[in-house]
Amino acid sequence: MNLKELSRILGLSQTTVSRALNGYPEVSAATRERVQAAARQHNYSPNARAKGLATGRAYAIGHVIPSSDSHEIVNPIFGDFIAGAGETYARRGYDMVLTVVDDAEVERAFRAYKVKGNVDGTILHGPLLNDPRIYLLRDIGLPFAVHGRASEVPGDYTWLDVNNRRAFQRATDFLLDLGHRRIALINGLEAMDFAVRRRQGFEDALTARGIPPIPALHRSAEMTEGLGFRFASEMLDGPAPPTAFLVSSFISALGVRRAVLDRGLKLGRDVSIITHDDVLSYMTNGEDEPIFTATRSSVREAGRLLAGMLIDRIEGVTGDTQKMLECDLVLGASTGPAPR
């Protein structure tokens, strides 16, 4: 069933039927009613490609996912983010296009979006401090929104971020209040903007009390369970082990936890852990009582919101162009006073 057939059935022109369906004001109420009923009855839905061709729009948002074997962004966090974004897309009539490419192909992928016209805009994941992709997207004129921020990129752009600095400052203060002085930081890759901000928050809190950070207790890497385990193991087996860990991801924290338990230590008594918790659907931080004390912010909600901001921008609707989310600090069983 296409427009032509439908209009023939109705004895109307394609023009009128199209306008009736798209809510233009110049069709009479009676005609509109009739057209809509017929469309429903014959299960008519406009062909997306033809509509796109005629309007110059794709009604789709693209996500480029770099996926070399070294650096994978196809992680559970990303999964939850797109679940949230996908809800918004569905609600507002957009498709979500995912493009998985090798690191080296990312630029080409964005250019292809523009040139092929298969998406109206894109969401940028995992921004670096001075992320070249932002310059690229500005340059080629593809609308975009950033999940996070890029501190060193000048100028304005649409973003949504968590107040990482504040969150980690609060978390560190909390540990300090409990008497911890040897606090380890297991951070994400500090080429990433969020990781730098978290470290800043961590250091802000230490500095405020005149406590120097301990280089041996600092790691920055991909946030996997395995690396969390390894880093924590190294530190715990070292000459001056930490009494507390501040961890950038729930997944790493599971690894840290494994290292702690493996050594027969008790969480919240011998060693404390605070982690950032993205509220992943498949790895909730406990059901009643949280496993970990955590700075919490739902990445799924972030997906919902940012997708909406991007679509607003594409459709010329005015709305927030920047948005900062504050974290909750939730108390779990993984923290306690520093052992003495």
Added chain:
Amino acid sequence: MNLKELSRILGLSQTTVSRALNGYPEVSAATRERVQAAARQHNYSPNARAKGLATGRAYAIGHVIPSSDSHEIVNPIFGDFIAGAGETYARRGYDMVLTVVDDAEVERAFRAYKVKGNVDGTILHGPLLNDPRIYLLRDIGLPFAVHGRASEVPGDYTWLDVNNRRAFQRATDFLLDLGHRRIALINGLEAMDFAVRRRQGFEDALTARGIPPIPALHRSAEMTEGLGFRFASEMLDGPAPPTAFLVSSFISALGVRRAVLDRGLKLGRDVSIITHDDVLSYMTNGEDEPIFTATRSSVREAGRLLAGMLIDRIEGVTGDTQKMLECDLVLGASTGPAPR
């Protein structure tokens, strides 16, 4: 830059340019060369919508992801699967379209694919025993490929599956050989085909030795860390705790492990665990020595393969229409002889 401009620049008709670029045989080698060079130089790439409209093809594959709050398929396993599928799509010039909808909207979403024509086919995730979506897709005539199988659906269709039954039979045998008799099964939802097959494999092995399964040591649910923890806790605290766990997912297994360690028990000595391992990029089963003894099969590779099978089918290329993957059984530190 579009076809018209490019052909004007070249002093050729759109016809010839189009043919040259699409590899039709009736253009001379010299012309083709010249056209391709010009296309490259002017960074020409055909508009996807126009191409789609003209060919009736979308050059895209859709994935419908149900996402109510109760049953979430947006899980890490899915993430790795689409990472693999995405690689194939990119290589073969396809886009990946993701549609996140409420459970109740799944049928509508598939119908929309067909009617809007925004994808050429779809991949079906998490098939049930007698999955209604298969009938639906056959009915509306949208090409599809199934990740897994639906045992109770008659007739032929394209699928790729892991030999779940065999894998779990071998795993169970392995535990039995170690002397375990009270073996718990922490399975996925047994409305899902794979979960039923795994239970069959488990029961096959027990039956072969005349050992009855123990209902109190059987669970079937969403495969989250939290539920793994809860189920294992219940069993370990029960009157007759298991000496070994057979777990359907690495994520659940982490929960089981947590329950075991929380009780001061030692893995591989007091309690054994075997899990299925989908080789998730963000949660590898240890680096040198595996954390868990596991039945292993890469879901990412499955994504790569199945995407290829679907595209073959869409393009009319002959290839495998069904494919069965065997699991490795890898030995880790989580298993040992049954305590006596």
Added chain:
DNA sequence: GACCGCCTTCAAAGCGCTTTCAAAGTGCGG
């Protein structure tokens, strides 16, 4: 009764590509 303005509808062009059908050019045998 002629004229004006408004409401409603329509014919047709155009979006950027593919593909059919026709025509022009080329080489070769008779």
Added chain:
DNA sequence: CCGCACTTTGAAAGCGCTTTGAAGGCGGTC
């Protein structure tokens, strides 16, 4: 030197939609 087959190129139609510009119908006004 003609005719034929073959190679190479082009004009134009068509994919299904939106949108411009024009026109028909109608009531109200002078």
